[in-house]
Amino acid sequence: MFVLPAPAEPSAFWNDTKQADYFVLQQSVSTGGSAFFKNVLATIQNVLETKPAPYRVVYRDSPAADSYIVLAVGETKEEIDADWKWLSENIMPVVIELDEVPERTSFVVTKIRFLATEEGGQDATADRKMRAATTTFRQTFDVGRTENLVTYYSCALQSGFMLHQGWLYLSEHYFCFYSYMF
Numbered sequence: 001m002f003v004l005p006a007p008a009e010p011s012a013f014w015n016d017t018k019q020a021d022y023f024v025l026q027q028s029v030s031t032g033g034s035a036f037f038k039n040v041l042a043t044i045q046n047v048l049e050t051k052p053a054p055y056r057v058v059y060r061d062s063p064a065a066d067s068y069i070v071l072a073v074g075e076t077k078e079e080i081d082a083d084w085k086w087l088s089e090n091i092m093p094v095v096i097e098l099d100e101v102p103e104r105t106s107f108v109v110t111k112i113r114f115l116a117t118e119e120g121g122q123d124a125t126a127d128r129k130m131r132a133a134t135t136t137f138r139q140t141f142d143v144g145r146t147e148n149l150v151t152y153y154s155c156a157l158q159s160g161f162m163l164h165q166g167w168l169y170l171s172e173h174y175f176c177f178y179s180y181m182f
Helices: 035-047 077-090 092-097 101-120 124-141
Strands: 002-008 014-020 023-028 055-059 068-074 149-159 162-171 175-179
Touching: 002 101, 023 077, 055 077, 055 101, 068 077, 068 101, 077 092, 092 101, 124 149, 124 162, 124 175, 149 175
Parallel strands: none
Antiparallel strands: 002 068, 014 023, 023 055, 055 068, 149 162, 162 175
């Protein structure tokens, strides 16, 4: 799904899976490897209230760029591959023809911003937070893509003398709580 373009830095938490001139398809390291590593990374992401989708497509203005612009995110390989295919057919050929870096960047950001707002059509900040919460909900509780998140709250559950800080997710069929501590 195309998202409002947002800056991102290169990170050891992402592996490049495909590259084409100014575009890179990346996979989160949390989707592979040992179960222990995935759990530790998921806990860190939840504490920091960031749980990115496992796949993303980023734009870089040069092959050696030290910053990226996130263009699309996907929960499945098929979803991000569809976005990659669309970019390779509709955007990449035009970008290659543009000579100036500001012109290239402006073209890509404008096109993706239009696609993202056309898909969602909601307030950008609220939409971004709800998308992130929906992604976290689906990844944490392994519910299907058809399960729609209605709302979510930061809250705590008291168990004896312990207070477990976490998130309460309300969907169409589920009432779920996730705590950072077990």
